[in-house]
Amino acid sequence: MDDEADTPSGCNSHSGLIDYANYSGLGGRKYEDSWNNRLAELLDNDEVATSREFRYPNNSRKKCDxxxxxxxxxxxxxxxxxxxxxxSSKTGKQEENSANYKGYFYGDGKTHSVAQDIEKLNRLNSKNADYVGLLIIGFDISDDPIDPDMGQLIEKMELKEEGWEIFGPEIWTDRNHPDCRYNCWFFGKKVQ
Incomplete structure (x- = not known):
């Protein structure tokens, strides 16, 4: 998807995964929606069916991507x-998101965090799912990598103890700036 969105688009003139929402036509800050729509499209075939925004059991307000x-x-x-x-092509410099990043990552005071997604997936049973997974796409710079934060999340959420397998990170350079990077992890486990 990063290679697919190789033409700068949107008001910030970014290209690649970081601005896939504008590339895909969704626009605005609908990053995750644009990634999920495309992932579902890429996975869907004669043998595999995908659904988007499927409601979690016993909680009509929460949906799975x-x-x-x-x-x-x-x-x-x-x-x-x-x-x-x-x-940021708007400011011409690297932008940090320290005010929101940790809460959004660890769940402190946020309603849609990485930690809360893990908790939702952990509540599923074999009646609803055979496997669960979490794809995290991290944006960082080489001088301040996201890896230590991921290690803290894995420890805090006791992912290994809970049976999660951890794949990644796959890391590559953001085409918009040589110091900025994309990091992808996938966590998965069999539901008991």
Whole structure:
């Protein structure tokens, strides 16, 4: 998707994954929606069906980003962007998001955090899902990497003890600035 969005778009003239919402036509700050729509589209085929914004059981207000079904196997996946630092073409410098980043990441005082998505997925049982997963797309700079924060999240949420497998990070340079980076992790586990 990063390579797909190779033409600068939107008011900030970014290209790549960081501005996929404008590239996809959703516009604004609908980053996760644009990623999820495209991921569902890429996964959907004759053998795999996807659903978007599927309601969690016993909680009509909360929805899962993507449900993937292949035969009888159901995988519930949440996707989160973690904006620690990124390049702003508006200001011409790297921007830090320290005011919102930690709360959005760890769940302190936020309603849509990475930690809360893990909690939602952990509450599912085998009646609803066979596997659960969380895709995190992190934005940082090489001088202030997101890795230590991810380590703290893994420890705080006891992910390894809860049976989560951790894949990543896959890291590559943001085409908009040589010091800015994308980091992708996927956490997954079988539901008991």
């Amino acid at each position: 993507i449900i993937i079904q292949k035969g009888d196997v159901r995988i519930w996946v949440e996707t989160k962007g973690a904006w620690k630092c990124w390049f």
